[in-house]
Amino acid sequence: MATTTAAQRREEARVAYDAFLRGCPTNQLLDRLSDKWVSLVVAALSDGPRRYSDLRRKIAGVSPKMLTQTLRALERDGILSRAVTPSVPVRVDYELTPLGRSLAGLLTAVKDWAEEHIEEVHAARERYEALEAQAAQAG
Amino acid sequence: MATTTAAQRREEARVAYDAFLRGCPTNQLLDRLSDKWVSLVVAALSDGPRRYSDLRRKIAGVSPKMLTQTLRALERDGILSRAVTPSVPVRVDYELTPLGRSLAGLLTAVKDWAEEHIEEVHAARERYEALEAQAAQAG
DNA sequence: CTGCATCCGACAGGATACTG
DNA sequence: CAGTATCCTGTCGGATGCAG
Numbered sequence: 004m005a006t007t008t009a010a011q012r013r014e015e016a017r018v019a020y021d022a023f024l025r026g027c028p029t030n031q032l033l034d035r036l037s038d039k040w041v042s043l044v045v046a047a048l049s050d051g052p053r054r055y056s057d058l059r060r061k062i063a064g065v066s067p068k069m070l071t072q073t074l075r076a077l078e079r080d081g082i083l084s085r086a087v088t089p090s091v092p093v094r095v096d097y098e099l100t101p102l103g104r105s106l107a108g109l110l111t112a113v114k115d116w117a118e119e120h121i122e123e124v125h126a127a128r129e130r131y132e133a134l135e136a137q138a139a140q141a142g
Numbered sequence: 143m144a145t146t147t148a149a150q151r152r153e154e155a156r157v158a159y160d161a162f163l164r165g166c167p168t169n170q171l172l173d174r175l176s177d178k179w180v181s182l183v184v185a186a187l188s189d190g191p192r193r194y195s196d197l198r199r200k201i202a203g204v205s206p207k208m209l210t211q212t213l214r215a216l217e218r219d220g221i222l223s224r225a226v227t228p229s230v231p232v233r234v235d236y237e238l239t240p241l242g243r244s245l246a247g248l249l250t251a252v253k254d255w256a257e258e259h260i261e262e263v264h265a266a267r268e269r270y271e272a273l274e275a276q277a278a279q280a281g
Numbered sequence: 282c283t284g285c286a287t288c289c290g291a292c293a294g295g296a297t298a299c300t301g
Numbered sequence: 302c303a304g305t306a307t308c309c310t311g312t313c314g315g316a317t318g319c320a321g
Binding site for chain 2: 023026029033037038042080081082106113117120126127
């Protein structure tokens with residue numbers, strides 16, 4: 004009964020930080036990153052600091068609510084920094100932290116992949132729908 | 143009136159495939175990828191084919207509904223393939239396509255980043271909350 | 282075993298209006 | 302300009318039951 008103990012312990016340790024486990028912190032972080040607005044905000048900031056309204060313009064279709072919410076969450080997690088200039092009117096700049104910049108590369112890679120392979124995906128989609136229609140007729 | 147035409151055309155072409163634009167196909171694809179279950183499924187398949195119930199076990203907390211839904215969407219988009227073996231009981235294997243494998247690298251990179259930097263994020267979170275409490279007291 | 286159909290609650294998130 | 306507050310709707314997604 005002791006033969007697998009060591010292996011089991013190792014397995015458990017490995018699994019402890021495995022993103023697949025529910026409620027695990029890494030999983031939560033992955034959740035946070037798997038957010039539409041997060042990708043877009045990080046990508047928008049990847050080539051330099053931007054002001055709030057600047058971001059709002061750049062990220063078409065984002066509501067002030069979601070933008071603020073996303074920015075706050077990312078600030079909280081140390082992905083970006085928020086700098087307020089108390090002029091009139093107020094001016095707020097957002098900028099990626101070093102941590103954020105290390106992430107930005109990965110996310111823009113995904114974004115670039117999407118732009119590169121969109122055609123392939125469309126082709127696959129049409130193929131799938133063609134087969135589906137065919138199956139419906141045969142059935 | 144013609145001085146900026148060429149530049150404008152270029153700009154429009156660039157913008158046409160910009161993931162920031164709403165309703166743009168690339169944006170839609172980015173949406174699809176920014177799904178919690180998508181990351182997990184792709185990651186789970188990144189080291190070989192798996193059966194349905196195998197995936198269900200590996201991805202803790204996924205309901206059959208969401209798993210099937212995610213698998214169908216990814217199959218439709220040509221990210222993975224579905225192979226039915228008409229035995230009794232039925233056996234279904236899922237496997238990444240070449241397209242899917244090219245994506246898997248990127249997504250697991252993000253997952254690895256999450257596992258690597260979770261501590262930093264936690265530290266940032268605590269720092270943020272400390273400042274927040276301080277501000278609340280000062281106010 | 283591998284799903285699909287249905288119901289239903291929770292909550293994400295858009296629109297709008299207002300404030301420092 | 303940079304948000305906050307409120308309302309309200311859609312839809313994501315869990316639970317359950319059933320079928321091939």
